[in-house]
Amino acid sequence: MKKMSLRWLLPLATTFLLLCHGSTGHKTVQIVELVVPESPQAGQDVTLTCRFRLLGHNHRLYTVNWWRGKDQFYTYKAASPHTGPRHAYIFAGIHVQTDQSTEESVVLRNVSEETSGVFKCEVMGEGPSFRTAVETKPMTVVVPPSSVEISSNLLRDPPLYFPGERIHLNCTASGAKPRAHITWDINGTPARKEDQSRVLDYEDHRGRVTSIVSLAFDAPRYFSNNLAQVACHARVASHTKTDSTDLYLHPASSAAYNHQYASAGCQAPTMWTMLGLASLLLAPHRT
Template structure:
């Protein structure tokens, strides 16, 4: 048989198979709620086109475990199935076809959800698609800053830690100095610590920097730590690091290195003090 003829025949055969699939049953979209906080829920949505094929069943799986089945020819058409650990509940009163309402998610509900749609006999043509849910257990409190002393001398090393307690996944921590991102070279990265009973993790980030005069704002430095987890959690804690320096020395060093704005604030303080002295002398 001619090679060109054979190639053309195979191409037409493949095109016919592809057209049959496109014209038949196929899934158009699968969406799930993610990320989602522990205890909350959302919708699993599996949209499909049947193109004249009768649907035998639509099933939702979490991993390998079937959690929901819609079989239009049966009565009742909706069935749910228990999963070890009860990672979620299905609200059958709101669910219909491929749209499923899930509630009370636990960390065990994190994973791959698969929608599978099957046509009736004789071919039982089946299509499937997947989406992933991330369940988040948020910290119970704001980030903690520890290690700061009551005061420092100029050029001392400031060493503090920030921790975000017990979450899953661990929080992402960021330090700000005077409202600006801390120099990456000043950061100390620690491994997260996992609670063996709950699996929740505590994240810790360290900060070490020399207390230079240019950092002072009216005798102190603002340190802020921010903890974030996806778009569900954003909390900050701020402390002031105080510099124990002579007043005149702080003015001179501040003028030399504090940057825009600082001399103006010092001048304002001196003006108020001078005005007070003159007022007392006039009396």
């Protein structure tokens, strides 16, 4: 009788172990979405999000860990009734807003250039399997220009130009990191590349760059109805700052100068031209 029971007991035990192993093997962790802002602006608060699923019967969360490079700066441990589930650690550029962080999101306060790096979310299920999923994404904190300014060596106010006069403008984008990409447009249309040139880059001890791009052309190119609305755009990642100014063509100019494609020929004199001729005719002649 004892031999018979042992003979049945061994297969039953083996089946039980296989069933246990099989159920553990079906437990998995999936990270369904990892949100790490690609290029936030220095001084902002940033939210990192790691959405996940725990698959398998009675599969519960053990811990969520966040890393920047080799620095583990946040842990959410589900089974921590005495100390609480959230634990944060301070590193250069990393300041966690603990009371606003959860098992799926971490809030970093007042990010800076030092915050930049590769961020990793690690989600682990409960034992004995401790199934784990990991995803990473980079983040580079940028510094938009502190100022963007159009300047000119013209002393006239308002800026009034004569046909054939050389117009020279500078756009200065100060203190950007990385270097700002500067573009010009006039009356809503991009200026020609051959009319633009990079003048200067200056990098300070913090790695912040001041850039100057010039725009030079002869009036009346780009003018429409004696007006050229000039704008300079300085872009760092998705952040753009703009400065703009209006340029004027002297009203005594012939209408033929108002457009670079105007046809040559006899043109009706403007009011300013007629007034000028009249003043010459009416002036007293010397004998």
